Amino acid sequence: MTSTELTSEPGSEPSSEQADTGRGGWALRGVSRPGPWKRGRIVAALSLLLALFLLLHAHVPNSVGNLGSLVDTFLPWWGLFVPALLAAALWRRSACAVAALLLPALVWLNLFGGLLGDKSHAGGDLTVVSHNVGADNPDPVGTARDLAASGADVLALEEITARARGTYEKALATAYPHHTVRGTVGLWSKLPLSDTEPVGIAMDYGPLAATKPDGAEAADGRALRTTVATDRGPLAVYVAHFASTRVTPRDGFATDQRDRGARALGEAVAAERIERVLLLGDLNGSTDDRAFADLTARLKSTQDVAGDGFGFSWPAAFPVVRIDQILVRGVEPTSSWVLPATDSDHRPVAAGIKW
Template sequence: MAQRFRGGLVAAAGTLTALVLAGHRLVPNWRGWGNTLDSALPWFGLVVPLLAVAALARRSRLATAGALVPAVTWGVMFGPAFVPAVRAGQPDLRVVHQNVNMANPDLAGTARALRAARPDILVAAELYDDPVLMNGTVDPAFAAEIDPDLPYRFPDNPGIAVWSRYPFVGRPKSVPGVPRSRWATIRTPHGRVNLYAVHLASFRPGERWVIAERNAQVEALAAAIRADPSPRIIVVGDLNTASTDRELRALTETLSPAAERAGSGLQFTWPATLPLVRLDHVLTRGLEALDSRVLPRSVSDHRPILADLRFPSGREAGAGR
């Protein structure tokens, strides 16, 4: 009997890991710990090699099966993120974003690094987002580096600053229920696109009201996207929401993550020194993702991200001018 069930502990551990991976959304979200579990899911892959070693040591078919089940589950969930999309051609829009950190002592250097990525649209969070201190403006040293290349700038900065190579149609507006947000239509040579720049509330496990505010802002943003009839939308910013967080589903029901579509890996962005989770995102509708990358770190606690986007084939050149 003992021989028959040799490796049972390994099998049980593997089965439990697979069940957590597959059924994480069923875990109650008490004080945000369900969201925290969601955010940690990619790291459950580290359990697989440990189980594999244990299975080899036990020399048991039961243990081997126990190691394979979570390996397959993890592969199904995260494997597609590592399959590069094969899309030829040049991008129509390059979007770059970074939470530059309010305590950044070298904003000019950070701006130069972002400018070197040659964005068509640049979104910067925490660029002095205190409306009393800065009167809703951006840091002059940062702006001096960006303005020459990207001449169109959102006129105010509620914690999210935006530059564009192409002009805006009308005055940018805020998203109801999302204080640090602005959206506007941008007129590009390839057609119009609605850009939503956002910096959602922080996520702190165990702090119920903070998490409730983040979750409410995710839903408010999702409601605005659902109500937007535009065929082409870009949402970019620090969403303080991991790619695997159950709350992000409210957005990904109608938008596609550029990183996932480009097949460029998990692309963690925070903390910058040793990224453990992706909090910064580019989500799109009606656009193709040719590339998505995490750029080298600068003086910030978040790493910058880049997304190369293309308007769908068959578009009318200059449509929407």
């Protein structure tokens, strides 16, 4: 027999020159198995590509189907590839693949590690809540009751239909003596409100077309600005509901209307003269999305500063992204959390703030 001939002799032990090839003890003489630093090179290469992708995600262009914004929105979930690749590396018993995996793990932790711990602390002058109550909510009375029980001092609602508006006004009247509604967004407060006005963020109303204000071009019914009178001075509060986004084969991540709304609201916040500002709303996007740069440059997310975890809020049954936001300027968040689900397809989000 030649040195590469297959052997399967009963009761014989393979020599050091033989390598097991699977069932039946078949072996090839003269062929040695690669060492742990030479195995799993494909897994190692994929790990390095993942690290590079996470590190340079901001450079993924938006010119083709807003791909960059889509990557930004779901960026935390790319971390799931790390344990998947680790399993492959262990199966291959590859030391080089395990070592290469340290790079994407470290990059992911640098991006999102700060969200893993609980950064909340006691205290706070106001508790604020924001909730997209859902146009198809079958139980607005129950939703209003749950929101009032949260203890919020200031409560913002989005996607209020003309049919349900009276229900919310009646159900919340006792707990919140002050309220204002513009189109599909509203604010309920235990403190007096003044100087309420719509904020023009032109967009298509879609399923909420029936609530579009007469004579408006869908510009002043999905965002408002008002002043809350507190014992520490005025607080400018914005409530907004940006246009929905869709992923389609033709348009990719369709965000044009939402992005125009974000820019318009960013300009309004930039022109705001009151030092203390609060933005509550369904922004239909994560604050990691570059489309919100005008807002995040001026306002900070309560979840990033004082939250516990990622604070995902949509869809309510199994949240995978935080598109319901509470952003602040001139005040300090003390806590940020997600409330239990209502009959809406969003979960309410809450925060404590102090002067």
